[in-house]
Amino acid sequence: MFTQEKDYFLFSTATTSLVLHVNEVGKLVCEYYGSRISSLEEAPSLTSPHPFIQGTSLAYDEKHQNVSLDYLHNEFSTPGKGDFHAPSLVLSEGQEVVFDFVYDSFEVKTPEKIPGLPTPHGAKEEVVITCLEKARKAKLRLHYLVYEEEDVIGRYLEIVNENEAVLSVHKAASLQLCLLNHGDSLVSLYGAWANELNPEEAPLRHGRFLNESMSGLSSNRHNPFFLIKEKGGDAQHGACYGFNLVYSGNHQESVELDTFEVVTIQSGISPFLFKKDLAKEEHFYTPMAVMSYSKEGTNGLSLHYQDFVNDCVIPSVWKGRIRPIVYNNWEATMFSFNKAKLTSLMKEASALGIELFVLDDGWFGERNDDRHGLGDWECNTKKIPGGLASLSKEAKKLGLKFGIWMEPEMVNKASKCYQAHPDWIIHDGVHEPTEGRHQYLLDLRKKEVQDFVYASVSNVLNSADISYLKWDCNRMMSDFPEGYTSFFYDDVVGLYSVLERLVEDFPNVLFENCASGGNRFDLGMLSYFPQSWLSDDTDSFQRLTIQAGAAYGYPLSVMSNHVAAKTSNQLLRLTSLDSKFDVASFGVLGYELDLNDLTPLDKKIIQGQIAYYKEHRPLFQFGHRYQLASFKEGNDEAVEILAKDEAIVGRYEKLQKPSPEEARLTAVGLDEKSHYLYQSRPESLSMKKFGHLVNMASPIHLKEEGFLINTISARHDLASEVEKGMASGTALLSGGVALAQEWSGVGYSSEVRLVGDFGGRLYALKKR
Numbered sequence: 207m208f209t210q211e212k213d214y215f216l217f218s219t220a221t222t223s224l225v226l227h228v229n230e231v232g233k234l235v236c237e238y239y240g241s242r243i244s245s246l247e248e249a250p251s252l253t254s255p256h257p258f259i260q261g262t263s264l265a266y267d268e269k270h271q272n273v274s275l276d277y278l279h280n281e282f283s284t285p286g287k288g289d290f291h292a293p294s295l296v297l298s299e300g301q302e303v304v305f306d307f308v309y310d311s312f313e314v315k316t317p318e319k320i321p322g323l324p325t326p327h328g329a330k331e332e333v334v335i336t337c338l339e340k341a342r343k344a345k346l347r348l349h350y351l352v353y354e355e356e357d358v359i360g361r362y363l364e365i366v367n368e369n370e371a372v373l374s375v376h377k378a379a380s381l382q383l384c385l386l387n388h389g390d391s392l393v394s395l396y397g398a399w400a401n402e403l404n405p406e407e408a409p410l411r412h413g414r415f416l417n418e419s420m421s422g423l424s425s426n427r428h429n430p431f432f433l434i435k436e437k438g439g440d441a442q443h444g445a446c447y448g449f450n451l452v453y454s455g456n457h458q459e460s461v462e463l464d465t466f467e468v469v470t471i472q473s474g475i476s477p478f479l480f481k482k483d484l485a486k487e488e489h490f491y492t493p494m495a496v497m498s499y500s501k502e503g504t505n506g507l508s509l510h511y512q513d514f515v516n517d518c519v520i521p522s523v524w525k526g527r528i529r530p531i532v533y534n535n536w537e538a539t540m541f542s543f544n545k546a547k548l549t550s551l552m553k554e555a556s557a558l559g560i561e562l563f564v565l566d567d568g569w570f571g572e573r574n575d576d577r578h579g580l581g582d583w584e585c586n587t588k589k590i591p592g593g594l595a596s597l598s599k600e601a602k603k604l605g606l607k608f609g610i611w612m613e614p615e616m617v618n619k620a621s622k623c624y625q626a627h628p629d630w631i632i633h634d635g636v637h638e639p640t641e642g643r644h645q646y647l648l649d650l651r652k653k654e655v656q657d658f659v660y661a662s663v664s665n666v667l668n669s670a671d672i673s674y675l676k677w678d679c680n681r682m683m684s685d686f687p688e689g690y691t692s693f694f695y696d697d698v699v700g701l702y703s704v705l706e707r708l709v710e711d712f713p714n715v716l717f718e719n720c721a722s723g724g725n726r727f728d729l730g731m732l733s734y735f736p737q738s739w740l741s742d743d744t745d746s747f748q749r750l751t752i753q754a755g756a757a758y759g760y761p762l763s764v765m766s767n768h769v770a771a772k773t774s775n776q777l778l779r780l781t782s783l784d785s786k787f788d789v790a791s792f793g794v795l796g797y798e799l800d801l802n803d804l805t806p807l808d809k810k811i812i813q814g815q816i817a818y819y820k821e822h823r824p825l826f827q828f829g830h831r832y833q834l835a836s837f838k839e840g841n842d843e844a845v846e847i848l849a850k851d852e853a854i855v856g857r858y859e860k861l862q863k864p865s866p867e868e869a870r871l872t873a874v875g876l877d878e879k880s881h882y883l884y885q886s887r888p889e890s891l892s893m894k895k896f897g898h899l900v901n902m903a904s905p906i907h908l909k910e911e912g913f914l915i916n917t918i919s920a921r922h923d924l925a926s927e928v929e930k931g932m933a934s935g936t937a938l939l940s941g942g943v944a945l946a947q948e949w950s951g952v953g954y955s956s957e958v959r960l961v962g963d964f965g966g967r968l969y970a971l972k973k974r
């Protein structure tokens with residue numbers, strides 16, 4: 207909702223409001239951002255009154271001796287007029303760099319798509335505030351969009367040159383917001399390959415903190431999402447401000463705390479090697495930054511972003527649409543497979559209740575290792591006689607849908623594509639190009655490259671009955687042919703133009719975003735692809751941390767996770783299939799292990815998991831996710847997903863302790879006045895888990911790791927504890943319900959909880 211009175215603008219969502227003001231010198235400043243207010247009179251002014259200019263600060267001009275841009279909560283900052291914060295907007299015209307934009311007008315209009323860039327949908331109106339730099343004939347248009355029900359406000363900039371001289375944009379942060387510091391801390395998400403999205407919290411310090419990607423991709427190093435948390439806040443309580451950017455390339459988030467205890471926050475494209483020249487009448491558009499506020503802690507803030515991504519970011523056709531349970535052959539076979547192997551995997555997958563079979567890397571050209579074939583998107587019929595069409599038919603016969611992996615933005619030198627078009631790769635023409643996984647990036651600024659990528663993907667999709675495509679991107683950018691241009695930006699816009707055509711032409715193909723896992727996990731990619739392979743790390747305990755990081759700003763529906771082999775590829779950590787399911791089920795579930803190697807017991811376990819997932823699927827994929835406890839703080843992690851009358855709580859243990867403390871099942875968001883049936887998901891306890899202790903119950907002696915125990919435990923297991931009962935909402939919300947005593951050296955029975963190192967349990971709650 208938007209209202210305007212005199213020089214004030216009030217933007218309101220369901221629970222938040224933003225107040226902007228045009229001050230006496232025509233500067234656009236933020237007066238308030240926080241809980242919803244119903245009228246401008248209620249707005250507590252944020253801007254401190256400054257009747258005089260202190261010390262070394264500068265007056266705006268001779269007439270306005272009491273106005274210093276350094277004290278204002280500016281909606282954007284430019285250098286050279288006394289605002290000594292890091293500028294959010296840096297422009298030049300020839301050698302001139304001082305730009306003094308002042309308010310001119312505003313208009314309210316129907317939201318439009320940002321040219322070339324993904325644009326969230328669902329805003330009712332768009333408010334455009336225009337500021338002018340008269341001396342240089344430059345126009346700055348600030349676009350504000352309100353996503354009312356989701357409690358998100360979006361902003362992007364449009365810069366217009368109306369002068370004969372070239373106007374250069376050096377930096378243009380999409381958003382700047384000034385807040386007062388209340389002992390705030392900053393939570394950002396850093397990482398690396400297979401270790402993405404680690405949340406890190408640190409108190410704000412005077413000076414400036416930058417969270418930035420300069421790799422060409424939004425990157426696994428620093429996700430564009432971050433939040434500011436007021437002192438004393440936690441997952442359920444306290445004021446939090448969140449920020450994200452709808453963009454997939456280089457980005458920069460800046461948090462500056464000044465001596466007046468003002469926090470200046472910026473979110474936008476990175477100024478690294480950036481410069482965009484605008485000729486007369488040319489426009490430049492930044493991506494949209496999206497901010498939200500909650501007084502209900504980091505979970506409260508997360509719910510806003512969960513709704514925003516589900517309702518306004520992912521393509522509308524996928525909104526609330528149930529996602530299939532996939533099988534992916536990558537960790538099972540890597541490049542080494544043939545049609546017989548794939549068919550045997552399909553048969554097993556179908557018998558287990560899996561719904562879609564994904565053929566990963568290695569099916570095309572000479573792709574028998576990662577040195578060959580990228581760019582040659584034709585099926586290798588030596589490996590797969592009859593091609594993809596015949597494989598998709600096999601799948602169909604078995605009741606499975608069929609999906610495929612592609613990495614369309616890349617080429618290997620050993621490919622027909624590169625041999626025909628060596629000039630298509632990104633290279634500076636001077637140095638030997640830097641290699642990443644033996645491959646090179648195609649230059650997506652070129653129209654012929656965009657057409658090639660579009661044609662490659664659409665030909666594959668048309669060649670067989672394909673309903674899913676995993677779009678990978680396995681290297682960072684290097685060897686830029688140009689610096690101090692809009693190279694990085696134009697490359698991302700080139701990619702978006704291809705994605706736009708593809709999702710429009712294939713609306714019912716489920717695209718899954720992937721970039722060596724989470725190297726390009728952002729709102730830009732999610733605008734086209736409704737789900738994302740979060741990480742190449744399929745170790746369930748590493749995955750849990752990655753999910754927790756993602757959950758600060760993204761919903762369950764975008765998190766694709768797979769149950770992999772018991773021994774993790776990445777860490778060699780051994781965990782049970784059930785522990786893996788307890789983590790992988792929080793989001794979109796899949797399996798990625800050699801199904802031909804499963805024991806009869808493994809198959810029974812997986813069938814049980816799939817049945818359980820199908821029973822609760824809308825909750826797992828579209829429920830609201832709450833973080834209840836985190837390994838960051840202790841030995842236990844707990845996560846809840848909630849929708850209307852039901853919830854599932856996942857509880858996880860890092861390391862088992864002797865003489866452990868009591869445990870309780872607690873939840874949030876339930877109805878205090880109602881009662882809930884709660885029930886643990888039965889898990890399988892392997893006999894081998896007991897080692898030599900199994901002899902205390904066995905009629906014959908079983909040697910630990912011996913042939914007999916291996917044979918028996920391939921078919922038989924022990925049941926986990928049974929926890930079932932009725933509890934009031936009040937009890938679950940406050941003290942919690944006591945869980946069974948934990949195993950401590952003795953006493954295995956149906957009343958003893960044996961979770962163990964890196965173990966988990968799921969508890970379903972249903973309102974009566």
Ligand code: GLA
Pocket residue numbers: 536566567611678680720721722723739741742
């Ligand atoms: C990347 C992906 C993996 C897999 C391989 C195939 O690493 O993240 O899931 O698809 O590529 O080469």
